Amino acid sequence: MPNYRRWRSEGGTYFFTVVTYGRYPWLCEPIARQALRQAIRTTQAAYPFSIDAWVLLPDHLHCIWTLPTGDDDFSTRWRLIKTRTTRVCTRQLPIDLPSSRSRQTRGDHPYWQRRFWEHQIRDEADFQNHIHYIHQNPVKHGHAITPTDWPYSTIHRSIDP
16 A cells, blocks of 8 residues: 655644545535534544634535644544544445445445545645635536535635624
8 A cells, every 4th residue: 555645734734625435426415414514523522623614515525624733633533534424324325336346345335535635734825725715616516606605615604694
C-alpha cells in the first residue's frame, strides 16, 4: 500500500474533499444526513475540531476544519466519521453497487472512496478562497441557481436573518 504524504500542522486549518464510492449520490438522503451529523458530533466529542465551512452534495462534500492547538490528526477523525456513518447507512440505507475484489476482501462497504483529499490553508486569502469555493459548489454542479438556494451549506449561518 502506498505511503501517502500528508502535510500536517498542529492546530492547522484544512480544506477537505470527501467523495462517495463510485460517486453514488446518497449523501443528501435524510438518513445519510442524520447519520453523518451524528457521526460528526460523536467524533467531535472525543476528538475536537471546529467546522469553519461545509457543503454537502449528493456524491461528495467539501469542508474546512480547524484542529486544536497541538493536534494534527485529521485522518483519525475522518476514519471515525466515515465508519460511524457507514454503520448506520448499512442498516438503513442499503446501496447495491458492484465492488472490486480488493474492497470485498477488506470488507469495505460501498459508501465512501477509501481516501480523501486535503489542503492546508496557508493564510486568510486562501481561507476566503476556499470558503467561496465551498459555497459556490452547488451552483458549479448544477444543484442550485445561487449558493443560498442549496440547503446543505454553511453559507446560511453567515447570512443575516
